[in-house]
Amino acid sequence: MWEALTFQAGHNAAVVAAGCIAFGLAAGAVGCFVLLRGRALIADAAAHATLPGVAGAFLLGLALGLDPRALPWLLAGGGLTASLAVLAANALARGGRVKDDAAIAVALSVSFGLGAVLLSVVQALPVGGQAGLSGLLLGRAAGMAEADAWTMAAVALVALAVLGALLRPLSALLFDPLQASLAGLPVKALDVALLGLMLLVVLAGLPAVGLVLVVALLIVPAAAARLLTARLPAMAALSAGFGAGSAHLGVAISAAAPGAPTGAVIVLVAVAVFALALLASPRRGLVAALRRRAALLAAARAAAR
Amino acid sequence: MSFAALDLVPLLAAMLACLACGLLGNLLLLTRQSLLGDAVSHAVLPGIVLAFLVTGSRDAAPMLAGAVAAAFAAALLVGVLTRAARLSPQAAMGIVFSGFFAVGVVLLETGVGRRVDLDLDHVLLGQLDTLVWPAATGWASLLDPDALAALPPELLLIGAVAVAVPLLFAALWKELRLLAFDPDFAAVTGFAPRALSALLLAALAVACVAAFWAVGAILTLAALVVPPVVARLLTRSYRAQVLVSAIVALVMGAGGVLLAGVLPAALGQDWAVSGAGMVAVVGGVLVLAARLAARESG
Amino acid sequence: MSPVPVALPLPALSLRGLSVAYRTDAVLWNVTWNSPPAGLVAIVGPNGAGKSTLLKAALGLIPRLAGEVRFFGAPLAAVRRRVGYLPQRAAVEWDFPATALDVAAMGRYPRAGWFRPLPRAEREAALAALAEVGMQDVAHRPIGELSGGQQQRVLLARTLAQEPDLFLMDEPFAGVDAATEEAIVGVLQRLAAAGRCVIAVHHDLSTVPRAFDHALLLNREVIASGPAATLLSPENLARAYGRRMSA
Numbered sequence: 001m002w003e004a005l006t007f008q009a010g011h012n013a014a015v016v017a018a019g020c021i022a023f024g025l026a027a028g029a030v031g032c033f034v035l036l037r038g039r040a041l042i043a044d045a046a047a048h049a050t051l052p053g054v055a056g057a058f059l060l061g062l063a064l065g066l067d068p069r070a071l072p073w074l075l076a077g078g079g080l081t082a083s084l085a086v087l088a089a090n091a092l093a094r095g096g097r098v099k100d101d102a103a104i105a106v107a108l109s110v111s112f113g114l115g116a117v118l119l120s121v122v123q124a125l126p127v128g129g130q131a132g133l134s135g136l137l138l139g140r141a142a143g144m145a146e147a148d149a150w151t152m153a154a155v156a157l158v159a160l161a162v163l164g165a166l167l168r169p170l171s172a173l174l175f176d177p178l179q180a181s182l183a184g185l186p187v188k189a190l191d192v193a194l195l196g197l198m199l200l201v202v203l204a205g206l207p208a209v210g211l212v213l214v215v216a217l218l219i220v221p222a223a224a225a226r227l228l229t230a231r232l233p234a235m236a237a238l239s240a241g242f243g244a245g246s247a248h249l250g251v252a253i254s255a256a257a258p259g260a261p262t263g264a265v266i267v268l269v270a271v272a273v274f275a276l277a278l279l280a281s282p283r284r285g286l287v288a289a290l291r292r293r294a295a296l297l298a299a300a301r302a303a304a305r
Numbered sequence: 306m307s308f309a310a311l312d313l314v315p316l317l318a319a320m321l322a323c324l325a326c327g328l329l330g331n332l333l334l335l336t337r338q339s340l341l342g343d344a345v346s347h348a349v350l351p352g353i354v355l356a357f358l359v360t361g362s363r364d365a366a367p368m369l370a371g372a373v374a375a376a377f378a379a380a381l382l383v384g385v386l387t388r389a390a391r392l393s394p395q396a397a398m399g400i401v402f403s404g405f406f407a408v409g410v411v412l413l414e415t416g417v418g419r420r421v422d423l424d425l426d427h428v429l430l431g432q433l434d435t436l437v438w439p440a441a442t443g444w445a446s447l448l449d450p451d452a453l454a455a456l457p458p459e460l461l462l463i464g465a466v467a468v469a470v471p472l473l474f475a476a477l478w479k480e481l482r483l484l485a486f487d488p489d490f491a492a493v494t495g496f497a498p499r500a501l502s503a504l505l506l507a508a509l510a511v512a513c514v515a516a517f518w519a520v521g522a523i524l525t526l527a528a529l530v531v532p533p534v535v536a537r538l539l540t541r542s543y544r545a546q547v548l549v550s551a552i553v554a555l556v557m558g559a560g561g562v563l564l565a566g567v568l569p570a571a572l573g574q575d576w577a578v579s580g581a582g583m584v585a586v587v588g589g590v591l592v593l594a595a596r597l598a599a600r601e602s603g
Numbered sequence: 604m605s606p607v608p609v610a611l612p613l614p615a616l617s618l619r620g621l622s623v624a625y626r627t628d629a630v631l632w633n634v635t636w637n638s639p640p641a642g643l644v645a646i647v648g649p650n651g652a653g654k655s656t657l658l659k660a661a662l663g664l665i666p667r668l669a670g671e672v673r674f675f676g677a678p679l680a681a682v683r684r685r686v687g688y689l690p691q692r693a694a695v696e697w698d699f700p701a702t703a704l705d706v707a708a709m710g711r712y713p714r715a716g717w718f719r720p721l722p723r724a725e726r727e728a729a730l731a732a733l734a735e736v737g738m739q740d741v742a743h744r745p746i747g748e749l750s751g752g753q754q755q756r757v758l759l760a761r762t763l764a765q766e767p768d769l770f771l772m773d774e775p776f777a778g779v780d781a782a783t784e785e786a787i788v789g790v791l792q793r794l795a796a797a798g799r800c801v802i803a804v805h806h807d808l809s810t811v812p813r814a815f816d817h818a819l820l821l822n823r824e825v826i827a828s829g830p831a832a833t834l835l836s837p838e839n840l841a842r843a844y845g846r847r848m849s850a
Contacts, residue, residue, distance in 0.1 A: 041340055050524070089563060092534075092596060095697070102534050105339040106592055109527035113585020115526070116430050117565075120579035137429060143391040212429070212523065216403035219396055227390060259415040261425070264407040278390055280319045286389050292627045300669035303633040304620025335699060388626070476718050483709055486699050491663050493688040494713050494765070495680075542744055543700045 001255035005249070012146050013255070016208075019149030019156075019249040020141065020266075023204045024217070026156035028243025029163055030197045032236045036142035036174050037194060041101065044215040044234030045089060045108035046195075047202045051115025051211060053081030054136055054215040055122050062127060071151045075203045078131050078211075082199055085111045139210035141251045148207050155204035159197050166193055171232050208251065210263035217243055217270060224274040227281040245271035307422030312566060314460050315433040315519075319559035319584055321460075321467035322519035325512040327532030327554030328470050331547055334533035335485045340395060342529035344402040345506070345523050348379035349426065349429065355425060355494065358416050365462045369511055376510035377503075379405055402412045406522070431521035431581035433562065436460060456560040460519040467516040475506060477501070483542055519558075520581035529556060531588035538595040548572060553591060560587040612640035613676040615648030615769040615800035616661060621670030623653065623660045630656050632824050634670070639817055643791055645805040645831060647789060648821035649844050654804040655691065656823065658771050662688060676713060684713060687767030691774050692755050694793050696746050697763050703757045704742040710764025732764035733757070737786050759787060770794065772803040776810075788814065 007014045034043055046057035057077025061068030085107045093103035123130050163170075174188050181187045198218065205214040225235045233269045250266030257265075279286050327344075333342050356367040379401050386397035427435070434458060440446065440455035440535025445529040447453070474481065480501060483491045516525040536549035561584025566577040614637035623631040630786035631653040638644050646654045657663045661672045663679060667765075674682050710732065733739045736756040755775065762770060764778060775787055794801055797817070805811060811818055811831050818834045820826040826843040827834055 005316050006413050012500040035396055038393060038395060040395055041343075044343070044399070067326075092592070095536055095600070099334075099533055101337055102337075102530055102537075105343060105526055105530040106534055108343070109524060109530065110589030110592070112523055113527055113579075113582040113589070116497040116579040116582030117432075117584075117586055120577075120582065130480065130520065134426070138425070153560050157415055182487050192361045213403055213407060215399065216407070219399050219405070223396055223400060226392075228822050257415065261414065264410040264414075266408040268402055268411065271400065271407070274400065278386075286385075289627070290523070293624075296627055296629065297668055300620075300622035300624070300629070300633070303622065304669045335696075337696075344645065345838075368722055391626075479709075479715070480710055481723060482701075486701060486706075487690070487695060487709070489659075489662075489690055489694070490709060490761070492664055493662050493683070493686065494709075495683045496712065512631055537700075543705070558609060588775075601816060 001252050002274055007250045009255070013023070013070075015142045015146045016149045017217070017251060019144075019152035019206045020251045021124035021207060021244045022153040022156040022160075023201070024221075024244035024247030025240045026159040026163075026223040026243075027131070027201050027214075028225070028238075028240035029236050030159060030194075030201045031218035031220075031243065032193055032225065032232070032239045033170055033174060033224040034198050034218050035226070036133075037191075039194065040215060040219050041104050041197065042089065043198045043202065043218050045104045046086055047201055047211045048108045048115075049082045049085030049213050050075075050078030050202065050206065051081075051137075052111055052118055053077035053115075054077065054206075054223060055115055055118035055133060056081070058122055058133060063172070065255070071145075071148045071207065073135070075151070075206065078206065079199060079203055081111060081228075082116075082202065086195060108166065117149070120177075122130055133212070136206045137210050138180075138212055138261035139206075139208050139266070141208050141262040142255055142258050144207055150209055152204050153202055159200035159204065163197055166190070166197075168196065174232065208247065208262055209266055210261065211217040212269050213263040216267045217246070220267070220270040220274050221246060223278040227274075227277040227285060242270065242273050246273060282300060307376040308567075310438050312562070313441065314436045314438045314457055315566070315580055316559060316562045318436055318460050318463050318519045319433060319562045319580065320464045320555050322512075322516040322525075323528040323554035323558035323584065325463070325466045325470045326516050326525060326528035327550045327557075328547065329402075329505070329512050330508055330529035330533040331536070331550050332481060333509075333529065335546075336536060338399055338555055339530050341510070342565055343526050344379065344383075345509050346516070346529070347374050347402040349411055349510050349513050349517070350522055351375055351405050352510075353517065354409050354412045354416065354423070358412065360406060365456065365458060366562075369462075369514055372514045373507050373510045374580065375405065376513075380506055383390035404499050410514060416459045427521065429521050430579055431517070431519050431524060433519055433580040434566075434577070436518070441585040445554075463515040466511055470508065470512060471551075473504075478495060481505075520584055524581045524585050525583035527588050528554065528557075531592060531597050535588075535591050535595040538592075557588045557591060561585070588590055614638050614673075615640055615675060616678070617659075617671075617673040617800060619673075621657070621669045621672065622668040623656050623665065623726050624668045627819065629668075629825065631660065634821070634825055636828055637823055638800060638802055638817060638819075640675075641795070641800045642816040643795050643814065644800070644817045644819065645806055645811045646650075646819045646821055647805055647808060647811060647835075648826070652822045654821055658688075658750075658773055658802075658804060662686070662771065667807040669819045670817075684765075685768040687762040687765040687770045689758055689762045689770065689772040689775055690735050692751065692758060692771075692777065695754075695758065697749075697754060699746070701746055703733060703738055703749065703753075703760075704729060706746055706757050707742075707760040710761040713765070714840055729760070729764050732760040736760045737789060747825060750780070751778055752780040753768060755779050756783055759790065760820075761767065763790070768799055770801040770803075772800065772801065774804050774806060777806060792806050813833060 054074045057074050058068045089103045089107035092098050093100050169185055201213050222239040224242050225239035229235050246269040250269045254262040254265040321449045333339050349372040350453055352371035353368050356371030360367045382401045383397045386392050436457045440452040484498050484501050491498040513525050516528050532554040533552040535553045536546045536570050540549050562580050565580040565583035616638040618634050618636045621634040660667045674686055708729040711729050715721045733742055736759050738756050815831040818831040819828040820843050822843045827839045
């Protein structure tokens, strides 16, 4: 594990680590905006809805004679179905009878079900490569191909670049949505852009973290950063750092203990970081809050006497 | 082998699991807490796995206890995070249930000795196809006490839950309706919303365990949200909402299993697609149909 | 609490040292106040003064930091039947599948008790409560289809159906049309005449002297309390609102 952490475990492992770190940076940075804008649930739905696209792309690739396991091809399929699922959720909630949370939950579970059906078709076929598909459920960094790691890194860096370009309008939107729309910012377009960024991050995370748990990497590092600072630039930087650190450490641990799926280990590292921040944060941490609350309680009791 | 031996139990399991979850799901839908269904269905995993690891068996009692304990621990943590960490409930739930699910997965895959045959695939996608009933020789076995005693225990658990949930609704009909509509008024008039909510959380955890065997952790959400959503699109009264959701749940469960296995077999194919997945897909078709019907009637 | 002489009627609501905090901000601080045993009482004060918080904390809907609450000299659990609650209209989920009668009937649930379906007699009583506020004609309409004023009256019918001695109302006149306002005022006057106590959080200072008997002026702490006609003096308002108000 130490070798993996310090990039000494071989060229392939180093590239995989780099890809995961790139993903972690993007997930943390984009995650700030997802968290603060309350889009965690729809990110989860999009992640689960990549499954039918990934399995469908595999089947289509077989039928067309392409390499069905090529990661960019699979991710393209996943991105397509994820986008459709988000649109379907919006369409279902239009009209007001079905609220947003229920509509998103329907989209999430039905698309995952469709994905499960297609996955079972893939698994019934006498073709190799299915293991690669089920690795996208919970992540598998061990044995990841170098090309896949480069794909991860590429998608993550695109997301970071787009985020950088939209940083100022997105920050304004977050700070005060009403003010932003009055100032002429295209709020709807920005929200769509944020969904797009979120989708890119989800796709980048599929090989290492898997679609079931990737949403955690969007919210946990951001939540940890929020406990430590209220200023958006610092929060985004801190969150990106936490994301990258969790991914890197998680992959290294997972390589040393190959039983557990990588995604689960990475998430647990991120949660541990969050827990530390929660306990220790001087402003918003648990210890500080309990102390303030105790003081307030004592004062109230004294006043009542 | 006959239909009774291979397909009857999965059919019943799916129908009854959807029924239990679909009924409880109404209360989640009407209080805008569909996310809680997602959360609990994920959060119960470490409880179930720990029960296996500790007792070394698939007995229902420790498994249910583990699931309920996990659900309450998760709810407690969500409360702490919302208050102490100033997180939105949505974010707090996401963090807690991802963390719990990750713990469950790690325990499962690295559990000491992996003593019980619970597979990660089954966790995600259910294990309807393993619920066989070898003692059955035909439909007559339903009346044969020896054969009935050999039913898979998972089905008995699901059956018990599918009976308990409607009884719960019948006994506490007006209390649950009041709790969903206006918990503050329930508190003032002495109808103990906190105790009832705790009871519902336990019931939800139990229903998630029942559905877990049929459709796995993730598709339990489909059983929880689809029947209520369809009913909401088609009905206007609370009673109709609950009744229609029950019917939709049964149709969804049956349709999914029949299309997944029985249909390909009837067409001469020797493979079957994921039953759990088909249950969710049939659910999706029902939602689509209901949405179109609702739009037609304005 | 110091013993109250038996001969005097007990205050409907009695607060001693009530403090409530939201996270680490005190929204109510050391409120000590006794309501009269009957009559119409208005709770007024600027936004964020803790008026709704006072009602909710008294009813145990939000936790209190310190202090004691008594209804007719007893804790709430002992006298639930005598305390009615009308929440803010905005706090209710109006999309819920229920008719006006369904909602009004909820006020009769305590009489039916746990586990039992609501008897016909109680549904009749709920219908009568709807009639008291002029809503009997919409008894079977879904609440989502009602106007704001109608919704407010349905909620009031629910509280009336409880047949309590004390009514705690949170902004009963907020955002209602003239017909509804008239109906509610009529109900309040009938209640006062029947010897009930109504404590209402009220947002419109100008109507307090003529519509209410007593008032409590609040801004996180008690500023003043007493007869409605004289309470809203310029000095008191200045202390509650800062320098600019006059009634």
